[in-house]
Amino acid sequence: MGRFTNPRDLYFGEGARHEVKNLKGSKAVIVSGGSSMRRGGFLQDVQADLEAAGMEVKLFEGVEPDPSVDTVMRGAAFMQEFGPDWIVAIGGGSPIDAAKAMWIKYEYPETTFEDMCKVFGLPKLRTKAHFCAISSTSGTATEVTAFSVITDYEKGIKYPLADFEITPDIAIVDPELTYTMPAKLCAHTGMDALTHSLEAYVSTAASMFTDANALHAIREITQWLPASFEGQKEARQHMHEAQCIAGIAFSSGLLGIVHSMAHKTGAAFENGHIIHGAANAMYLGKVIQWNAKDARANERYAFVAKDILHLEGSTNDQLVENLVQYIRGMNDALKIPQSISNYANGGIKADETGEPVMVSEKEFLEKLPSVAANAALDACTPENPRETKPEDFEKILKCCYFDEPVNF
Secondary structure, three states, rough: OOOOOOEEEEOOOOOHHHHHHHOOOOOEEEEOOOHHHHOOHHHHHHHHHHHOOOOEEEEEOOOOOOOOOHHHHHHHHHHHHHHOOOOEEEHHHHHHHHHHHHHHHHHHHOOOOHHHOOOOOOOOOOOOEEEHHHHHHHHOOOOOOOEEEEEEEEOOOEEEEEEEHOOEEEEEEEEEHHHHOOOHHHHHHHHHHHHHHHHHOOOOOOOHHHHHHHHHHHHHHHHHHHHHHHHHHHHHHHHHHHHHHHHHHHHOOOOHHHOOOOOOOOOOEEEEOOOOHHHHHHHHHHHHHHHOOHHHHHHHHHHHHHHHHHOOOHHHHHHHHHHHHHHHHHHHHHOOOOOOHHOOOOOHHHHOOOOOOOOHHHHHHHHHHHHHHHHHHHOOOOOOEEEEEOOHHHHHHHHHHHHOOOOO
């Protein structure tokens, strides 16, 4: 039996954030990240609208990129003291993901982080609060998904939390929040959204319901992401909605090993993080080559290449390879490196700047066995169309580091 779960209500379009004035409750906590939502006045808008609705409002600000277990626990304690009946998260994927995990701990204070990591094993939520998510970046789609990613910095591992219970009650997709998004963030989040679409489409959990969203998202993202990267307003509007329907696709259709590897390499190395969207962009083509040995995945990738992107190719294998090259072309256009060895300072090609490479070959090879083993255990691995064992992850990740084709 399949399942297709979305938020109860989704509001979209310019000014959609003001819908929070119609929420019913007595107390609301707003969770946000850095200062961008405050600088843009969006945080103040939401606070004012909630107060106009008759609620007492408190703010939990400063959620860091790649939110930590510590931040989750502090936020949950903040909520336990205040007692909100609405949790409103505004910003990119980090504050929304963190707020989802805080929500679990707030409703069940005895819950440990290890308990949260049990895939689709959470207790029933909404015993204390409902959840509203307002997204400001066009990629993670966490405003509509059953997922959250939290980083354990002591272990150097990102953990995806997965359960339909953490699907927000209300999602707000207001493109005005994206108009000042930096180009690099636009590129990374956009490629994250494309990865969501493609992984959901070939996932073993895919269905007619998820396929419809995944395919339309692929069409929209590939059409509008380059112009969005250049800052075009209309393109930003299209991308904000396209990434959301990509999220609807993968929340029920699930993901694959591009995300498994992105989760497990993101915080594994000494000199800094590999930004999630950049990791997905670098790994996507390699994983397509790996998965294309599966007959069903091969056919589906070929369909995307021919019928959605209108690429040439007389055989499915040619179409798949042209799809891989198309993705490489997008990475180049978006100034995202093609390999881990060229990844420096969050996505600048080291050979163009002369800056040191963030992940050295020595450190990469030393940590490769443990990273591969962790990737095999990631929550996104089981629905990948081709079975992938730790030794397979090691080979694929080497190709991702050295930018070599996956032909095994």
